[in-house]
Amino acid sequence: MINLKSGITPTWCPGCNNFLLFAGIQQAIDQLGIAKENVVLVFDIGCIGNMADFFNTYSVHSLHGRCIPTALGVKLANPKLTVIAIGGDGGVYGEGMGHLIAAARADAPITVVVSDNHLYSLTTGQTSPTTPKGSKTKSTPLGSISVPINPVSLLHTINPDVMVDSIDGRDPQLITAKLVEALKHPGFSLLDLQQICVTFGKELSA
Amino acid sequence: MSQDVFTVKIAGPAGSGIKSSGLLLSHILVAHGFNIRDYSEYPSLIRGGHNTYQVSFSANELFAPHYDIDVFFSLLPQHWSQHTSEFNQSTLVFGDDAPVVLPLKDLAQQIGGHLYVNTLCLGVIAYIFSLNQDTCHQIITQTFGSDTPNLKAFDLGFDYASKNYAQSKITLIFPQKITNDKIYEGNEAYSWGFIAGGGNFYAAYPMTPSSGAMHFLAGVQEKYKITFIHPEDEIAAASLCAGAVFAGARAATGTSGGGFALMCETVSLCGAANLGVVFYLVSRPGPATGLPTWTSQGDLLFAVNSGHGEFNKIVIAPGDQAESFEFGAESLNLAAKFNIPVIVLSDKFVAESSASLSDLSTKKADIIISQQPLPGTPGQEYLANSYEHDAAGYAVEDIDTINKNAAVRQQQRQQIIKSLPSPKLLNNNSSNLIMSWGSTKSTILETLKLLENKYDYLQLTTLWPIDAEIKTILSKYQKIFVIENNATAQLVTLLKSQFDFNPVKIILKSDGRPFFPEELVKELKQYD
The missing domain is CATH 3.40.920.10 (Pyruvate-ferredoxin oxidoreductase, PFOR, domain III)
Incomplete structure (x- = not known):
């Protein structure tokens, strides 16, 4: 099995679904037989972005909302590389929504992975673009007024050619299998991992 | 005469x-x-x-x-x-x-x-x-x-x-010989410099008066193997360049003040993560939408202070179309050498005005290649990190590494200063000096011609970091005149932040129009 780990111990909360994605990315790259040096991981900001430190690959820990254009820059400069943008629901569907739409329109040849836990968790639990309507969070103590984004229907409306899937982020086999599928897809692919934040996500409206 | x-x-x-x-x-x-x-x-x-x-x-x-x-x-x-x-x-x-x-x-x-x-x-x-x-x-x-x-x-x-x-009928003296000169707007001259300097990635969002460079480079992208992209916004343009530089491209983005405001987070990212992106900033008068099609030198301090936090960056300013070519190439070298953001600060007067110059399409430039590890190379994997980090790129928060990084940046600043374009002194053996930066150069040189070179002239081509040696040049003069195409004398403010500096006269203009030689002649004649 390919070793992509840096040796730095992950700092996520015990039971965090991000551990499964961390393993899934390594398994998918291993299964596809991609050489370590040809993988570039571009991270957004947030709990999932902190995964940057746990890998020993060519990586960029970019800015909040900017993992997609940064990853696309890498890919356009060297199309031989396998480029994965990794972010959360806040970065990809909130701050970076314009970039997501543009990348889907262009069928940009990168894979985006979203740890979608319906919250801004690194900043201790505010409402995100996928928080259910009515949820009480630190920034919406009276209940959120917005309906959540559905990334699958949204992206299919923008460009039916893109590959987009939303799966249970607590299922390790499924994560690896879907990642392999997304990385094989020649155009734009987005894998939305439905997660529950073990620390701040217990009180969201169902 | x-x-x-x-x-x-x-x-x-x-x-x-x-x-x-x-x-x-x-x-x-x-x-x-x-x-x-x-x-x-x-x-x-x-x-x-x-x-x-x-x-x-x-x-x-x-x-x-x-x-x-x-x-x-x-x-x-x-x-x-x-x-x-x-x-x-x-x-x-x-x-x-x-x-x-x-x-x-x-x-x-x-x-x-x-x-x-x-x-x-x-x-x-x-x-x-x-x-x-x-x-x-x-x-x-x-x-x-x-x-x-x-x-x-x-x-x-x-x-x-x-x-x-x-x-x-008007009687002209015709030139003795016909040259092979061509006509170049500053934007076009910058673009030829970008090509000569090995530029191969340009991402930009339209904004007057910088769009001329994007139009030109988009038009020649196939011929010169340039990856060109017009993305969804300026933030994406800058982020694309950051990613491209990580993967080994020589990349630039172009914009004006409003677009550069959006790019400032990426300027900061490039400073933190050591990504040598070039920002071609072509000023027009602000604030906000301002005067979109007019000229200004009002973004000097904005460029120098762009991006949050304390990090190294370079700001160089071409004074005319020929220097737009020169700095188009040189900026890519500086970015590759120091792996930090480099701002080429121009304005509408240079970028959208034309000059007859010898053919730029065949002009060569020296190329310095970045020593950063390249994705695709086994064994050199590293993390380009927007967080404060250690040598391998991993995020750190310990006092020793933070202080060490600050010291490394300080040392790098001294090395950078030695590599930057030097101030250009036109020596006419005068005890009076005119000083300026950027686009006022051409008008000042024309003015000096009309004044039969009564003044020395110092053009600052590097605006950041400031070389304290400038003070030695200035100390030789009795009277110093500063000329700027802005309202608040930003060069004076900048130099005063570095050393004692007291020009006798500051000549400013900020109505969207450039200086013309005739008006500078009139201004300066008062001090004869």
């Missing part, structure tokens, strides 16, 4: 081909061997309003366009009266309702409509200045093809002038 610089100006509504006929005239003049410097004004709209194009030309050395007009054309009635301050007793002002009546409305009917009166005016100019008709025909044919109605329009103008304006 006999007049050796002549200036022609064409005015009319947007959409009537002011700039295209003006550039055609410039090409004709360059084909005769003249040096040209031009300047155009236009409002931010597509049809109507009031556009102007002026070109100064000379058989001798010429640095900047002049304010005083020798021959003026009003393509529609009422497009001349607002320019009377640019006229003198001998100015020929042509137009339907102008002092020298040129019945453009009637003549237009003979050449298929008003669309061609701009070229008709070129015929009048050719007659007035005794230009070579064959050369004129040749340039018109090269531009529009051999069956263009513009040829007929030109001939009609020439014939009409020969019948009516024989008394108004």
